Amino acid sequence: MASPLPLQTISTDTWVEATWEAFLTFADDPVLASGRFYYDQGYMRIEMSPLGAAHGQDNTVLSTLVNLYAAVKMLSIKGFTNTTFRKAKVRESQPDLAFYVGQGLKLPPYNNAPVNLDECDPPTLVIEIAASSLEDECDRQQRLYQHLGVREYWVVNVNTGQVFATALSNADGTKIRESQVLPGLGIDLVEKALRRSRTEEDGAISRWLLNVFSELGSAQ
Structure with a gap:
């Protein structure tokens, strides 16, 4: 066409x-x-x-972090990378990472068509990794995900490792420093993982995360 x-x-x-x-x-x-x-x-x-190495590296670290946390906490999770979510004739997005967290959600079928949000639930958590587009990611695209029904939205500043997390509702967005869809996961820890990944290899980061998450569980 x-x-x-x-x-x-x-x-x-x-x-x-x-x-x-x-x-x-x-x-x-x-x-x-x-x-x-x-x-x-x-x-x-x-x-x-x-997209350069910094974007790809942060993408990998965040995907690993979210999945490991869900595994340790026994949370049901399904993740998608660079997937198109479409509300026909109204909205469409293609986030870096999207996760369905929790039971009873209507997940996308296994195919290569854009995810039809008229037939499936929207993702629970969306993560965008931004550099020059940081202002837009925190404003216009946040409203897009709010309208799509996403419950939590993270924007990562690839230049600084800062994470701007927002809990979304139909009415507004509230800045948070602890995830609501991944209960007990502090955003400070997410930022620490990103900083460590600048100098450590992925296996070391994964082992460190598993130890931290296990300690969090035993402390509760």
Whole structure:
């Protein structure tokens, strides 16, 4: 399907006005498969910037951390990386990491189609790793995830290792320093793991996390 306008004429890494149909011509174009796409009630954002080692490393550490914590705490969890979540004709997002946490959730089927949020529950926790787009991630995209029904949203500043966590509801967002969907997990610990990962290999980080999580469990 041909795009109505060449990508070169569209401003990337910012929100621009667009119809749902125009957005789909970009989002579903296999030539742009390396891009990331967001849509929220008449506005789209296309991110075509290359992702470097820092982004990929933080992504890996955070995925490991969340899954290990859930395993130690016996929480039901299902994670997705760079997956498209679509509310047809209204909203779409492609977060770095998304997790379904808890029992009784309607999970996406195993296929390569965008996750249809008219048929599945939205993810419980969404994590975005940001550099130059930090302000947008904490503002416009936070509202997008709020409208999608996500319960908790983390934005990671890849340059500093800071994590901005927000508990989301239909009405607003509340800044938090302890996860509500992963009870007992402090955001300070998440930031410490990111800092340690700058100088330590993944196995060492995983072993350290397991020890910390086990100690947290025994202290309760």
